[in-house]
Amino acid sequence: MKLSEQQLQEFDELGYIFMPEAFPIAQVEALRHASNEIFSQERPEIWREKNGAPRTAFACHQYSEACSLLASDERLVEPVEQLFGEEVYLHQFKINAKAAFTGEVWQxxxxFPTWHKDDGMPEPRAMNIxxxxxxxxxxxxxxxIVPRSHKAGALEASHDLQTTSYPLWTLDNQTVTDLVQNNSILAPTGKAGGLLMFHGNIVHGSAGNITPYPRRIVYLTLSAVSNAIQSPTRPDFIAHRDFTPVKKTSERAFEAFANKAVSALFCTTN
Ligand SMILES: O=C(O)CCC(=O)C(=O)O
Incomplete structure (x- = not known):
């Protein structure tokens, strides 16, 4: 999937692109089913909130077929290749659960500052999709997200280990206040299947979820192959060491997998 000239301009100006309903519901359903299976497991790659609720399943593409296929899906890989003008490797793969009633904040x-400080990533030539x-x-x-905040470059950040179970390099309130004064805050919302890509330096975060509605999002972090990490301090399941270019798989491959998975689900539940 190639980005249009207008989308490229939008990305340059605002630092993100949102494509509502990019994935059909059968494909989302297959991923949801996979996500339920993943979060039912106890594994070191699955992090929980301080209250025990699931927070993040890292590297689940290594043992879930649905996630493995998604990790190379052309709809996700091609736009990032286009933006960087070269092939990409998978730096990180995760599902963030943000569970109903218990999902916690991301400060x-x-x-990019986390990838740089913790993994030795040279340049902000990596991004989440x-x-x-x-x-x-x-x-x-x-x-x-704070639109246009990527233009501020990598900002001063520090570790806040009190708030959540996950050590992020977080921004102080004054920095966020200043950026928001000029650019406001925006929350891309929409139906399951939406696709969001954002620059490695875009300022972002999320509040807790006290509603009965779970909010799962799967994230691929793709990096230009010329931008391999140099000095990782985090486990391999958080910062991958395989810099092989992702070999893209077609939308059709995921569609076929999802249709099969969803009909199997239908057969077992009826
Ligand atoms: O899923 C979220 O709400 C935030 C995730 C995030 O900010 C991140 O993974 O860097």
């Missing part, structure tokens, strides 16, 4: 941060597995609503902890 305001930029991703995300697929909504549930409807993302204004009320269930949508991802919030």
């Amino acid at each position: 305001w941060h930029q991703d 995300a697929v909504f597995l549930d409807d993302v609503l204004p009320i269930n902890g949508p991802l919030m």
Whole structure:
């Protein structure tokens, strides 16, 4: 899937692109089913909130067929290749659960400073591309971004280990206030199947979810192959060491997998 000239301009100007309903519902359903199976497991790659609720399943593409196929899906890989003008490797793959009633906050941060400080990533030539597995609503902890904040470059950040179970390099309130004064805050919301891609230096975060509606999002972090990490301090399941270019798989491959998975599901439930 190639980005249009207008989308490229939008990305350059605002630092993100949102494509509502990019994935058909049968494909989302297959991913949701996979996500339920993943989060039912106890594994070191699955992180939980301090209250025990699931937070993030890292590297589940290594043992879930649905996630493995998604990790090379052309709809996600091609736009990022286009933006970087070269092939990409998979730096990270995860599903963020943001569970009903218990999903916790992601403090305001930029991703690149974490990749740089913790993994030794040389340049902000990596970015997240995300697929909504549930409807993302204004009320269930949508991802919030500060448009244009990528233009500020990598900002001063520090570790806040008090707030959540996940160590992020977070921004202080004054920095966020200043950026928001000029650019406001925006939360791309929409039905399951939406696709969101954002620059590694875009300021973003999300509030807790106290609604009965879960808000799962799957994120691929794709990096230009020329931008391999140099000094990882985090486990392999958080910062992958395989810099082989992703070999794209077709939309049709995922469609065929999803149709099979969904009909099997239908047969077992009827
Ligand atoms: O899923 C979310 O709400 C936030 C995720 C995020 O900010 C991240 O993974 O860097």
